Amino acid sequence: MVFVLLTLAGCGAPGWHESMAEETPPPLPVFDRAQIRRGQMLAALGDCSSCHSSRDGPPFAGGVPVPTPFGTVYGTNITPEPQTGIGKWSEAAFRRALRDGVSRDGHLLYPAFPYNHFTHLSDDDIRALYAFVMTRDPVQATAPANRLMFPLQFRPLLAGWNMLYLKKGPIQQQGAQSAEWSRGAYLVESVGHCAACHSPRTALGGEKKDAYLDGGDAEGWHATALNEKSPSPVPWTVDSLTTYLRTGIVTEHAMAAGPMQGVVHNFAQADPADLRAMAVYITSRMDPPDAARQAREASARKKAAQESLAAVQPSSPAPAADEAALTLGGVVYANSCAECHDLGRQLSSGTALRLPLAIALHLPDPRNLIHIVRRGILPADGEAGRWMPPFEGSLTDEQLAALVVWLRRQGTDAPPWNDVLKTVKESGNAP
Ligand code: HEC
Numbered sequence: 001m002v003f004v005l006l007t008l009a010g011c012g013a014p015g016w017h018e019s020m021a022e023e024t025p026p027p028l029p030v031f032d033r034a035q036i037r038r039g040q041m042l043a044a045l046g047d048c049s050s051c052h053s054s055r056d057g058p059p060f061a062g063g064v065p066v067p068t069p070f071g072t073v074y075g076t077n078i079t080p081e082p083q084t085g086i087g088k089w090s091e092a093a094f095r096r097a098l099r100d101g102v103s104r105d106g107h108l109l110y111p112a113f114p115y116n117h118f119t120h121l122s123d124d125d126i127r128a129l130y131a132f133v134m135t136r137d138p139v140q141a142t143a144p145a146n147r148l149m150f151p152l153q154f155r156p157l158l159a160g161w162n163m164l165y166l167k168k169g170p171i172q173q174q175g176a177q178s179a180e181w182s183r184g185a186y187l188v189e190s191v192g193h194c195a196a197c198h199s200p201r202t203a204l205g206g207e208k209k210d211a212y213l214d215g216g217d218a219e220g221w222h223a224t225a226l227n228e229k230s231p232s233p234v235p236w237t238v239d240s241l242t243t244y245l246r247t248g249i250v251t252e253h254a255m256a257a258g259p260m261q262g263v264v265h266n267f268a269q270a271d272p273a274d275l276r277a278m279a280v281y282i283t284s285r286m287d288p289p290d291a292a293r294q295a296r297e298a299s300a301r302k303k304a305a306q307e308s309l310a311a312v313q314p315s316s317p318a319p320a321a322d323e324a325a326l327t328l329g330g331v332v333y334a335n336s337c338a339e340c341h342d343l344g345r346q347l348s349s350g351t352a353l354r355l356p357l358a359i360a361l362h363l364p365d366p367r368n369l370i371h372i373v374r375r376g377i378l379p380a381d382g383e384a385g386r387w388m389p390p391f392e393g394s395l396t397d398e399q400l401a402a403l404v405v406w407l408r409r410q411g412t413d414a415p416p417w418n419d420v421l422k423t424v425k426e427s428g429n430a431p
């Protein structure tokens, strides 16, 4: 199926491009300091290190597994090492990789590398990124071979994907907007590649353009809708979203977790004005909250004001099938969570938010909540910061599922999630 579609779509598009000559990069002084610094801030926005720097290895030396629905692709070595890195790449070859998804020797690159977004970068910004990567320490390292479903090892098939999903050229200006909004739109759609995780994808792994930022998947997590469908109980403002992107934590919204934690961690190196511009653009896509969203906020705040979540009166009667789970869930909450999350308790944690305000309870499926309870939210290695303890190993699957069912009912007015125990069991194996 995938094969047939890609082959059909690819008819006429080249599956291989000409090789570009190797080049000895210009000696360092050619890049000026300001340019390298700008490249560094763009690389932070582009999250390059999440896919190109392994946890324990040297920066940008590659070897990072990038999971996709079709298998695992490894981020490559993009240090200026001549044999195993990109030390012999001209700026033109680097530009072609970011714009067209073609490697220097001519082979097509997998869209796990988000070139369908980087394609919109300006010449100046690509030059700055080039200046930044070419001035890193060269490291000799070769990424492991990709592990992909048959027949996707065959790279020329990607020509079909490119025909369908690679739309080159600068992003289109939409009407008369402020300079800050336009800057935000440019960054979100190009280097920031937010839609790579926050938009749903087709069976072929392309982003659905008619569902832009409607919410998507990333490594077994749900990446929240960032448009008028935003499920956040407290609507985002430019200020709160800027703070979230800068620090990963905002009172009343909680804390970045899962794949978003690495993204935000990198944003700490970005230009604060750029983060604000992105927040201006994203909040404009969320629209002013309509009556339904206002009602959701009011209800969440009312529940959050109760001394204990157990005291909340749920909005509808419990389905008979859920009664046993709800009783168990309430006990688990009282024993494991109340000490930090109930009003006025906070014995050990300073300020943990009231859970009716936590986005994880309001999502279309319970995966994020399950991951957060299992793994907690731990600060990056060696960093101080607030943290949520992991419960992996101290709750059984049944207890965790019961807790999740109970939290959804006590904390929100949303319909119950289906098959929670099944999701708990399946997501135990997530990466
Ligand atoms: C979501 C993961 C991801 C992010 C983010 C990402 N890359 Fe990559 N990149 C990859 C993967 C995976 C490959 C290898 C693709 C393949 O083997 O076909 C790659 C390949 C490349 C290549 C081609 C290398 C070669 O030898 O062919 C360059 C250049 C590159 N990335 C630069 C960047 C830069 C610069 C950034 C940040 C602005 C970035 N990447 C961000 C995953 C990523």
Ligand code: HEC
Binding pocket: 047, 188, 192, 193, 194, 195, 196, 197, 198, 218, 221, 222, 223, 224, 226, 230, 231, 232, 241, 244, 253, 255, 256, 257, 258, 259, 260, 261, 263, 278, 282, 359, 368
């Ligand atoms: C690698 C995938 C990935 C990328 C890239 C990414 N996000 Fe996320 N994002 C997630 C996931 C997964 C979550 C849900 C987990 C959480 O809430 O911490 C999330 C959560 C968020 C939230 C919190 C949503 C809410 O209502 O609570 C915001 C805001 C956000 N992302 C903004 C952005 C913006 C802006 C960009 C681009 C600059 C971006 N993200 C890029 C994966 C990603």
Ligand code: HEC
Binding pocket: 251, 253, 254, 255, 256, 257, 333, 336, 337, 338, 339, 340, 341, 348, 349, 351, 352, 353, 355, 358, 359, 360, 361, 369, 372, 373, 386, 387, 388, 389, 391
């Ligand atoms: C030792 C204190 C502590 C305990 C115990 C604890 N938490 Fe947390 N939790 C935190 C802190 C701190 C945060 C993050 C700070 C914030 O968002 O205010 C947090 C955040 C969260 C979030 C929000 C994450 C997000 O990004 O949306 C959820 C959901 C959550 N906890 C659920 C639970 C559940 C369920 C339990 C019981 C199994 C629990 N917590 C037990 C301290 C705790």
